[in-house]
Each structure stands twice: as structure tokens, then as C-alpha cells.
Amino acid sequence: MSQPAATPTGPAGTVTVRVPAKVNVQLSVGPLRPDGFHDLANVFLAVGLYDSVSATRAEAPLLTVSGPDAAQVPQDRTNLAARAAELLARRNGLAPDVHLHIAKDIPVAGGMAGGSADAAGALLACDRLWGLHTPREELLALCAELGSDVPFSLAGGAALGEGRGEVLTPLEVGGDFHWVFAVAEGGLSTPDVYRECDRLREAAEGGVPEPVAHEPLLAALRAGDTQALAPTLRNDLQPAALSLRPALAETLDTGLAAGALAALVSGSGPTCAFLAADADSAIRVAHALTASGTCRAARATSGPAPGATVV
Numbered sequence: 001m002s003q004p005a006a007t008p009t010g011p012a013g014t015v016t017v018r019v020p021a022k023v024n025v026q027l028s029v030g031p032l033r034p035d036g037f038h039d040l041a042n043v044f045l046a047v048g049l050y051d052s053v054s055a056t057r058a059e060a061p062l063l064t065v066s067g068p069d070a071a072q073v074p075q076d077r078t079n080l081a082a083r084a085a086e087l088l089a090r091r092n093g094l095a096p097d098v099h100l101h102i103a104k105d106i107p108v109a110g111g112m113a114g115g116s117a118d119a120a121g122a123l124l125a126c127d128r129l130w131g132l133h134t135p136r137e138e139l140l141a142l143c144a145e146l147g148s149d150v151p152f153s154l155a156g157g158a159a160l161g162e163g164r165g166e167v168l169t170p171l172e173v174g175g176d177f178h179w180v181f182a183v184a185e186g187g188l189s190t191p192d193v194y195r196e197c198d199r200l201r202e203a204a205e206g207g208v209p210e211p212v213a214h215e216p217l218l219a220a221l222r223a224g225d226t227q228a229l230a231p232t233l234r235n236d237l238q239p240a241a242l243s244l245r246p247a248l249a250e251t252l253d254t255g256l257a258a259g260a261l262a263a264l265v266s267g268s269g270p271t272c273a274f275l276a277a278d279a280d281s282a283i284r285v286a287h288a289l290t291a292s293g294t295c296r297a298a299r300a301t302s303g304p305a306p307g308a309t310v311v
């Protein structure tokens, strides 16, 4: 019988996992469900902004965070990474005695799934640290218990998320897409944005269709065709994010005026995402956004990016 692969631990038995942020290239939101969630057709694309989560054996649970936005991240048991470690430990009859360190680069409360990334990263890091070898399907099920976006953070690449976003179908992507992310001052609360979406829809009094993935968008992803993808980008939460944060309209206009092929709010916002024709254009758009003062920072990167990876 073959032996399970050795756990790759670094100095002092530390396991480090790198996890990507995401942008929603399509976010179609169905009616409010009785359980407080919404059914989605959520086309996720992982992009090259990453958090790193390190897990080291400890006498008691400990969580630390570094990075410019560390002060905005909860450093107690409510942190999604701490909750992930606790869940995995409980399921395996272990004590969650681990020091988790998050090196944070994904904007906080920005609609880029940073907390979900940390949860997926902590789950994978602790699984390796504790030598559990949890099967992939079980890890994905644990991710779904932690949050709707967490399974995608583990998976990466591109995927269609149905149900509340946790039921994933991997999508084929034929090439790299270049993006710019305009990071806003302060975050937006995801439940607040969904509530605002419901409120705006009630006021509009139209029926809400069941969300379905848009075939031309999937075809553009498959072909790796940026020009074809640009007109298909769509986010049903954008009107709600703009209603709560009207200044984002100016950020979106600024990126378009600087040559972006398309602009949209990333998920629940307030980060704005810009699709660029190529890497050079992305850098030009990022410079224009930074110079405009309509955002706190602008980051150029590309996707798809790999999911949670032990480094």
C-alpha cells in the first residue's frame, strides 16, 4: 500500500497556503429565499491578488494579521479563518490549538472574498498541519458551511456558483484576462447590499427572474476573448452598491474614460473592477484611477488564478 504524501511543512512545522481574490464576471441574483439567501448564477473568476495563511502548532488558538489593512480585520474567534480551523478541529475530535497568521493583501469588505479566501486557506493549512488528508469533496462541503463564497476560494480558476453560490461547476477558460481593481476607502457589508437590492426591486415592482448563466459570457471565457467578454459583464448587485455608495459611479466612469473595455462593481462592492485589453492598457487604467483620486488605490492583475495552494 502506498503511504500518504508527507505533509509539506516549513520551518517550525508551519504550513503556508496562498489564496486568491475573486471577481464576479456575472452575478445574477434571484428572489429572496425563505432562509434569507438568494439563488445565484455567480460566475466567479479568481484573480492574482492573494492572501497567505500560515498555520503553526501552538499551545492555544492564536490569530494574527499583517498588512496595511490588518486593523480592519477581526483578530478574535469571529475571524473566518479561526472559524475554519475550529470547524475542522471539531469534525476530527481535535483541539484547535493553532497559530494562524494572515498576511493580508486582498481588500477588506471589498467584494473580493478576502474573508472567504482566509477561511479556505486556513482549512487547507490546518488539514495539512494536522495530517488529516481530508478528501477534496469533504473540504468543499466544510467550505460551504463557512460561507457561500468559500468553496470557490478553495477551487480557484473560474466556476459557475449556483444555489447560494456554493454549488460549483468548474468553467473552462481559454486565456488570461487583464483587470484593474479600484479599492475604495472603507467597505460595504454584503448583507446590507443584498437588502438594498431587494428594496430597490420591491420599489420597481417587477418580477425577479430565476438566475441563469449567460451563454455568450461563458463562450467568451472559453475562447479567452476579452473583446467578447467585455459587453457581457453583469452584476445585479451593482445598482444596490451604487445606491449605498453613489461616488462609485465616478470611479467607474474614470476607468472607462482611461480606456477600460468594461467596468463593474466587484460582487457586493465597493471595489470596482475594470477589464482591460492587455497588460499595458491595465497599467494605464490603474495610473489614471490613482491620479484621479476617485479611489484609495488601483491594482492591475490578471485571472484566472489558481485556487488555495500550499506554498
Ligand SMILES: C[C@@](CO)(OP(=O)(O)O)[C@H](O)COP(=O)(O)OP(=O)(O)OC[C@H]1O[C@@H](n2ccc(N)nc2=O)[C@H](O)[C@@H]1O
Pocket (backbone or CB within 6 Å): 024, 027, 036, 037, 038, 039, 040, 042, 110, 111, 112, 113, 114, 116, 146, 147, 148, 149, 150, 163, 164, 165, 190, 191, 194, 266, 267, 268, 269
Ligand atoms: C456577494 C458575493 C458574490 O460572490 O460576495 P462578496 O462580493 O460579498 O465577496 C457573495 O454572494 C457573498 O458570499 P459570502 O460573503 O460568502 O456570503 P455568506 O457569508 O454566505 O452570507 C452573508 C449574507 O449575504 C447574504 N447572501 C449571501 C449569499 C447569497 N447567495 N444570498 C444572500 O442573500 C445573506 O444576507 C447572508 O446572510
Ligand SMILES: Nc1ncnc2c1ncn2[C@@H]1O[C@H](COP(=O)(O)OP(=O)(O)O)[C@@H](O)[C@H]1O
Pocket (backbone or CB within 6 Å): 072, 073, 074, 078, 079, 080, 081, 102, 107, 108, 109, 110, 111, 112, 113, 114, 115, 116, 118, 119, 187, 188, 190, 268, 269
Ligand atoms: N479573515 C477575514 N478577512 C477579512 N474580513 C473578515 C475575515 N474574517 C471575518 N471578516 C469579516 O467579514 C467581513 C467581510 O469581509 P471580506 O470577506 O473581506 O469582504 P467581502 O465579503 O466584501 O468579500 C469584514 O467586514 C470582516 O468583519
